[in-house]
Amino acid sequence: MGLRSTLVRRCQLLIVLLALSLLMTAIPHHQIFASLNELLWKHAGRLPQPSVNAFAGGDGGDVGVDGGGGGADDDDRRAFDVGQLHAVRGDSGREPSANIPEFRYLLNEPDTCRPRAPFLVVLVASEPTEFEARDAIRETWASESVALRGVSFRRLFLLGTASPASDAQRRIEEESRRHGDLIQQNFTDAYHNLTLKTLMGLHWVSVHCPHASYVMKTDSDMFVNLEVLVKAVLEQQVNEGHQQQQQEEEQGGEITQHGRVPRPDYFTGYVMRGFLPNRNPESKWYMSEDVYPGASYPTFCSGTGYVMSAPLATRLYRASLAIPRLRLEDVYVGVCLDSLGVEPVFPPYEFHFNHWRVSYSPCQYSRIVTSHAFSPSELRHYWRDLQRHRDEPCG
Ligand SMILES: *[C@@H]1O[C@H](CO)[C@@H](O)[C@H](O)[C@H]1NC(C)=O
Numbered sequence: 040m041g042l043r044s045t046l047v048r049r050c051q052l053l054i055v056l057l058a059l060s061l062l063m064t065a066i067p068h069h070q071i072f073a074s075l076n077e078l079l080w081k082h083a084g085r086l087p088q089p090s091v092n093a094f095a096g097g098d099g100g101d102v103g104v105d106g107g108g109g110g111a112d113d114d115d116r117r118a119f120d121v122g123q124l125h126a127v128r129g130d131s132g133r134e135p136s137a138n139i140p141e142f143r144y145l146l147n148e149p150d151t152c153r154p155r156a157p158f159l160v161v162l163v164a165s166e167p168t169e170f171e172a173r174d175a176i177r178e179t180w181a182s183e184s185v186a187l188r189g190v191s192f193r194r195l196f197l198l199g200t201a202s203p204a205s206d207a208q209r210r211i212e213e214e215s216r217r218h219g220d221l222i223q224q225n226f227t228d229a230y231h232n233l234t235l236k237t238l239m240g241l242h243w244v245s246v247h248c249p250h251a252s253y254v255m256k257t258d259s260d261m262f263v264n265l266e267v268l269v270k271a272v273l274e275q276q277v278n279e280g281h282q283q284q285q286q287e288e289e290q291g292g293e294i295t296q297h298g299r300v301p302r303p304d305y306f307t308g309y310v311m312r313g314f315l316p317n318r319n320p321e322s323k324w325y326m327s328e329d330v331y332p333g334a335s336y337p338t339f340c341s342g343t344g345y346v347m348s349a350p351l352a353t354r355l356y357r358a359s360l361a362i363p364r365l366r367l368e369d370v371y372v373g374v375c376l377d378s379l380g381v382e383p384v385f386p387p388y389e390f391h392f393n394h395w396r397v398s399y400s401p402c403q404y405s406r407i408v409t410s411h412a413f414s415p416s417e418l419r420h421y422w423r424d425l426q427r428h429r430d431e432p433c434g
């Protein structure tokens with residue numbers, strides 16, 4: 040008898056659980072996150088000084104946020120009124136000028152996209168003294184010899200300044216003369232300034248390469264397979280562009296870059312959805328409640344490698360002018376995307392982008408776009424091996 044009633048109770052419990060899980064799947068997840076997001080923005084609007092710590096290095100102390108006006112009952116859903124923050128941004132909302140007022144370019148390559156913009160711009164965040172890592176990338180996955188099925192790409196490394204000012208800068212300038220692929224602004228190169236680095240890259244694209252089709256941002260310790268990126272991820276979206284090219288040719292008009300029109304607002308990578316801010320001050324990913332009071336982050340892509348349509352890079356840069364910076368650059372890019380109403384999408388194959396290290400095999404590496412944590416010598420080693428198995432990576 041006792042046994043039977045226990046069984047019955049277990050069955051009931053199971054049924055309840057089953058019903059609950061059915062209910063959960065019935066509610067679209069984006070709705071849950073949308074609500075969380077809404078909560079966040081409303082909350083942020085009521086903070087007395089949401090921007091003070093958010094600006095990396097900026098003197099945001101005098102940013103006045105109208106605590107009374109932007110209440111939660113506001114009609115505007117994004118009660119976090121970014122407009123009020125324009126004051127500190129110098130060139131708020133206007134066309135990006137050739138210089139971010141706060142920072143100036145110490146090294147620039149304004150002609151990289153002339154006379155023709157490439158299909159793809161690859162921006163590699165790199166520390167000033169990572170000479171070896173940059174050379175390895177130049178010789179492997181981003182070398183000029185990489186054939187991308189007839190489309191062109193440009194490689195640029197993004198640098199801040201070495202601190203303390205050292206002999207490094209002289210070497211960097213030499214390197215720049217030799218390779219012509221370094222972009223550097225006058226902010227201190229530090230983990231906490233990574234957001235500035237990405238913004239520099241987006242600014243550069245918006246001013247010097249707005250007619251590229253796609254932009255990728257990645258890091259200097261990454262393995263990247265550009266061929267897979269182009270073939271399996273980006274070319275999926277390019278076919279419509281071919282038709283336009285034909286039309287333009289027939290009309291004798293100017294052909295835009297390959298006539299390839301990127302899908303509008305395309306943003307992909309290793310998608311991080313529903314992530315919560317880390318509130319542990321010891322953590323590398325610490326996010327204080329003062330700076331980011333929200334319960335969760337908007338969907339973002341791991342900073343180890345993400346790709347977007349180039350016009351979106353310009354829009355993102357402009358949006359950033361009005362949004363207090365966060366130190367976690369990938370989260371910050373997600374917040375800017377969210378402000379534009381753009382959500383990152385999954386790549387065609389779930390494991391195209393990886394923010395961990397995928398164990399090496401020629402077969403695996405002929406299918407993925409990114410894999411994380413490579414020393415320069417490992418990069419060379421695996422790259423060579425991959426080329427050896429080029430024709431039959433899985434055979
Ligand atoms: C960078 O350059 C700008 C423009 O010249 C200047 O206003 C700013 O103080 C500099 N910033 C740093 C961190 O050196």
Ligand SMILES: *[C@@H]1O[C@H](CO)[C@@H](O)[C@H](O)[C@H]1NC(C)=O
Pocket residue numbers: 095096097225226227228229230231232
């Ligand atoms: C960059 O990072 C350093 C060290 O974390 C910090 O002192 C500096 O204020 C940051 N910002 C700029 C603009 O250099």
